[in-house]
Amino acid sequence: MSKAVKCQQVMEALERIAPKRLAEEWDNPGLLLGSPAQEVHKILTCLDVTDEVVAEAASLGADMILAHHPMIFKGIKKLRTDLPLGARLQKLMVHGIAVAAAHTNLDTAEGGVNDVLAKAIGLTDIQPFAAKAEEGAEPTLGRIGYLPESMAIEDFARQVKENLPVEYVRLVRAGDKAVKKVALCSGAGAEFIAKASFLGADAYVTGDVKYHEAQQAVEMGIHVIDGGHFGTEFPVAAVLAERLREELSGLKGEVEVVTDTLSRDVFAVI
Template sequence: MKLADVIAVLESAYPPKTAESWDAVGLVCGDPGEEVTRVLVCVDPTSSTVDEALEGGAQLLLAHHPLLLRGVNGVPADEPKGALVHRLIRGGAALYCAHTNADSALPGVSDALAQAIGLTVTGPLEAGEEGGTGIGRIGELAAPEPLSAFAQRVADALPATVQGVRAAGDPDRPIRRVAVCGGAGDSYLATAKRAGVDAYVTADLRHHPASEHIESGGPALVDVAHWASEWPWCEQAAEILRSAFGGRVDVLVSTRRTDPWTVGATSTAAGGLA
């Protein structure tokens, strides 16, 4: 298969026109006319995943996060991002990024997160222009369970990180109807509250918005690491390519943990706090 054939499948599943105006999606480097026999799917295009792609003989690294999100005037090899572009080109590998277009697609990033948690999706959190597309998903558990058990369910479903999984709300609160948003989702706190869900699962929640949300009677919050929330998408994207090419292209999911946090510590000082 040619790289152009793989791109056509990706752009059918994750149309570039649905990406946010500020986003940078599509082919970063690579020749559409070159042959592709192996693809590696990852969340982050980093030195680690580039190593993995080149060591594994992949001709395409498919990443969720863009490498060059902000405008650049060049990609010199003595700068970190430029160095990755040069290494990929020298190694005969292309880089393609599907970001907010993969977030809003059906299925998309949040569908993969919902499936990993065990939710039956009923619709988007914030609807898009077509059908069930849009940002985030709302789904239901087969049966209610307390927030403490639900938080553990989420932790068990996602790859481990230093941050782990934390929840805000009454540990005994029954959880059945859930909103999810892969990636940073605190801009949808009000949307989740209006949706009347029992809990909202997302990443990168900040202190003040989370505190104000809980104080205002919003749904319970489950905060996970950004990378972990989007990692289930890798298998979704891989399966789309496998189905399209019927085994003619070997599609692998990265095993590298690219969450930036590497050390965790717990305070042993009581500090007189209740």
């Protein structure tokens, strides 16, 4: 077997892609399971560390999983292997699989989740828009950009659906206004609806929109397209794998980076 890289080298590459300083205070990115000193021959990138992803990693011979969502958010007081998280951690340790996460730091980072989403749905002249932009030089959680040509909101909603890994999107239609300027925030970003409206966006793309948040959007005159949490974030897994390959290519050790292709949204329409 060829010489592997160290887990610490993978974490250093991840830091270059998505610096931890960009993470929100409540977040928990970084190395969550494993040792910086362990050898890594194969990495699996994914959105969530589910049982299916752990099984996929084990079957592929991966010794590290790099996820967007941290599998550990809060302190663990009991490690019960009869419960889902404990059982999952046990399987990972049995197979010697390290786990790391890049969450809100990857949302915010240039070329991260929000930039991937913006490009996927056809935006150009993409710029950051959310809170941190007002404070200084760091990137921000959300993005705002433009469609090449104005279009009806229904047509844009179909374009979003066709370019994301989803079976459907939910449309909050705020009148007959055409769409040209679009704001977005991947995952659960309804908190920025008012910000997007203030910045003059015709439409806002995010996930996990609640009823009263949709009402607020209509009152403000901004269309909303809810592409789901999974749909707006899963595309970054493949892009992250490619970025890692580039960052790790100059190292003396060899490491293979593969992407989860089995995960699906937990929601379905019946």
